[in-house]
Amino acid sequence: MVDRRTLIDSPERRSVAAALEFRSTDSGNLTLTGYASVFGNGYDVYGGPPFGWTESVDPDAFKTTLAQKPDLHLLINHEGMPLARTKSGTLQLSTDAHGLHVEANLDRNDPDVQRLQTKMQRGDMDEMSFGFRVKRDEWNDDETERKLTEVSLHKGDVSVVNFGANPATSAQVRSLDQALAFLADVEPDEALAELRSSNPALLVAVREKLAGLSVSLTPPPAAQRKSMSLAEARALLEEIAD
Incomplete structure (x- = not known):
């Protein structure tokens, strides 16, 4: 919480x-x-x-x-x-x-x-x-x-x-914005649009999982980032939620 x-x-x-x-x-x-x-x-x-x-x-x-x-x-x-x-x-x-x-x-x-x-x-x-x-x-x-x-x-x-929108959804967008930046080279506007279309229950589940991670969510240098599409990033978030 x-x-x-x-x-x-x-x-x-x-x-x-x-x-x-x-x-x-x-x-x-x-x-x-x-x-x-x-x-x-x-x-x-x-x-x-x-x-x-x-x-x-x-x-x-x-x-x-x-x-x-x-x-x-x-x-x-x-x-x-x-x-x-x-x-x-x-x-x-x-x-x-x-x-x-x-x-x-x-x-x-x-x-x-x-x-x-x-x-x-x-x-x-x-x-x-x-x-x-x-x-x-x-x-x-x-x-x-x-x-x-x-x-x-x-x-x-x-x-x-x-x-x-349900306030839970907009709040989760703020919570997961850093996570998406960490996972992939995703433009902020695209990330927000993708998350707004997600199931609020998924966003809550992912947030809870991320809250327990010990890794830093600070985006790594661009040269070390893994290029990933929005679909791939969302699929990874779903894996985290599961």
């Missing part, structure tokens, strides 16, 4: 089906609205117990950070150029009984906005995620349940994402 002490003030991400909506404004721009976090719904991290935990967000978790007027961006898949920003006034965040509400004023002339609008109108993208740091949390006695009681959004982001 992950040492919970290492989670405080470390970057984390969580995703949710967001019921995103685009609407036109009088100025000719577009307004995007949705929820980047939902209160009261537990979700599994690291696959849930016994290796992970079930997590929920307290309705007051964003109270302090929103009062401090955090600076964060609206992104697509947590990367790329910003579509909106709180500092510029084009991104606004608030909370209600449902969760963390997002409202962004988008420029219709922005090529990224145009691409996003097309995909959302087709129904290809309709979910959100947010990047944050935990300031305070609460655990039950056996550490199978975690409640986020205070988070910071400053220098984080809210993102429209391809999939509102």
